[in-house]
Amino acid sequence: MARGDQHIHVEWRGGTCRVKWWSGEYLPNGRKRYESKGGFLDEDSALEYGQDKLYEIRHGTHVSNRDGATPMSDWLDDWLSAMDHAHTTERGYRSMIENHIRPYFKRSTLADIDVIAFRAFKKHVNGCVAPGTAKNVMMVFGMVLDDAVPRLIKVSPVERTRRRGRFVKRKKERKRDMSALAVEQLARNADAVFGRAGYVFMWTMAMTGMRPAELYGLTREYCYPNWPGTDPRTDPDEEERYDEDVERYGKGGDLMPAIRVERQVQHHDGALRFFPPKYGSARTLVVPPFLAAMLDDLLAGHDKEWVFPSIKGTSLGSTNFDYWYWRQIADGRPERGGRKPRPAMPAVPPFQGKRLYLVRHGHKAWLDEDVHSKFAVESRMGHEVPGVEGTYSSVTVPMERAIMKTLQERWETLQEQLKANPLIISQMFPIGDDAEEKAAGQGD
Template identity: 75%
Template sequence: MGQIHQHVHTEWRGGTCRVKWWSGEYLPNGRKRYESKGGFTDETSAYEHGQNKLYEIRHGTHVKNRDGATLMTDWLDDWLAAMDHRPLTERQYRSAIEIHIRPFFSKRNASVADIDVLAYRAFKKHVNSKLKPTSAAKVMIVLGMVLDDAVPRLIKVSPVERKGRRGKFTKKPKERKKDMTVEAVEQLARNARAVFGDSGYAFIWTMAMTGMRPGELYGLTREYCYPNWPASDPRPDPDESERYEEDAVRYGKGEGLMPAIRVERQLQYHEGRLQFFSPKYESQRTLVVPPFLADLLEALLASHDREWVFPAVRGGCLGAINFDHRYWRSIADGAEERRTPRCRTNRPALPAVPSFKGKRLYLVRHGAKAWLDEDGHSRFAVESRMGHEVPGVEGVYSSVTVPMERAIIKKLQERWEGLQERLPEEGF
């Protein structure tokens, strides 16, 4: 005979006992909705299981049977549909899911509840065998977010293993970098000039002196660049009127004003075309530049009538080409002489730049930060210039002052002048 204890009901079916418990919900007809589990060999165990489920329901940790049976591939669809990130970030997450996560778990017909610690480790081992450590780590981060968001509706706790858990220790690989010298930057700039003209020369020095991200440089337009800015600022945000007024008396061309670039946006591909988006981390910022770079930028803008400050060879946007393949590899790694009849892009042989050979363009941005650190500027001024958020009290109370910016201009100009003194015969 079965027994009923409040909202728990046990009954024997054949040689096993089944327990039913009230889920806390009602059916459309007003009757209570029950859940159940069978296969128990004694009534006491079945009853205790039902009581445990009631406890979970009361404390909000219960996973309904139908939710726990949700297939991982269905949850991935829901998770992707609910994403609200920048286009590049969404593209990276979607790529990790569609190329690695979904195929692995759909092949096993796994539900979300099936993914316990052991299943999580099995996937991690699988990914590590297929990808480089940094790429594998990015895929595991995405899986971690997917599983964390499944709590508490689909699973009670996430199986994601955080730092300090058991397992073989694997040292996090660190990209090897060499100190960035002004001589190396000058050679990169010269190579860039051979590849895509004066635009290339100014592009490299601007990245080295400002630490701007590639997408910010690709998307830099005339109205946000010295000598036009801030007089040419579109001033699209009425809430920023106070900043616009301060910019006008602090930056620009003229006595007592500091030459500067305004970072308001970046370029990214979205839905098959280039579009403007706010900078990463909403890091709109003003970047003062040293006099030599101000002169370079002014001359560059006077030399062409394109929208982009740094146009490509044919005048288009750098963001529309594969910059790394088309330009950067020749700039950093060197290239043989190219002479083709009627070719618009003939160029001499380019020497490799050892400290950047085989390395990423982004390391020029890293070098820009190292220069600021070497010059002893305040941490807040450095992080703000790089477009980073400074946490804690320091971030709340600090601000970038005019003396801080003038100190940055002075030190950067000294690096350029030091290069001229060491290599006077080159006419820098």
């Protein structure tokens, strides 16, 4: 015996009742496609369930049994193919999906992932990776599930963190002030590791705040003294800027020495490739006279494409810079004898065990100490300035000259310190058994 209307039917199957409802779709042969659910003990309950489904279909909130049964792996493929992010962001998302999310849910459908499954996965991730990585994995997992609503799942099982109760301050990375003396020791260590390019590399990062991948990808045509005369001018929409750059920057006269940040290098499909800088932050960075002279001499002294070539003459981006270069530069190294002897290098305590990126942070602190225009500082760092200030402000020539002046003054003050006490560097950054005690005495 069946009970219902043209869109819903209730019928008994054995000792239980089943309801069938029209999904609103048609089969290839033109007949209506129905969905069903059984196990009801009375017709009223079954009919009420079917009516609820029809209500969801009419209001666009219904998830069909077929969509809910979509394998999680298939949905991950669809989600990845629809991504439209910067290269580094997309690479990070893809890595988290392929290394953590897909292996865990390879036998699951979207309908299988409820709040309990979400919590179980979160516990699994927290138990096998570092806290920072776990947080990023769960962020991506949350986006994947949120985007499945409402077509494949009715609601997302992601549990949002609600800030209730006592405020707990987020722990920040510990930083020390970056002194010119510390940068000089980093530069001397870098010189010992990969030559004159290393010395100029460290001072360029400290004086421009460029991101590491931007420095790795800096080529001759975008660097002083060649730029802007050698600018490839690849964008027809930027012709006005190209002409203004020639009037404003360059070598000699009243022109300001500068570096143009147009790209960075990242690995993609097994090869090192050029990409736009992070957040599309192409920008021009004026440099103080002492650094301009260093860059001029450096490029005159080698014929490589890269401004800062690696030991083998390739881009530093093709190496594991943090491991092979930076850790020695920041942490120091012992003396080595044998067939390939090398001298010992002192550690630089403000950067010992820390990231190269903190040199960029130190540049921002220098600009803030010198009380430059906030808009000029944020633009130099490659940050987007929000609100009215970002809309109406611009970086003017006087702003750029002021930045050049204060950066040059830091260098000249350093030279005066070195002239007054030639041993000041070795006293501050000793080599040997007393180095650790000396570093501890400097404090945070």
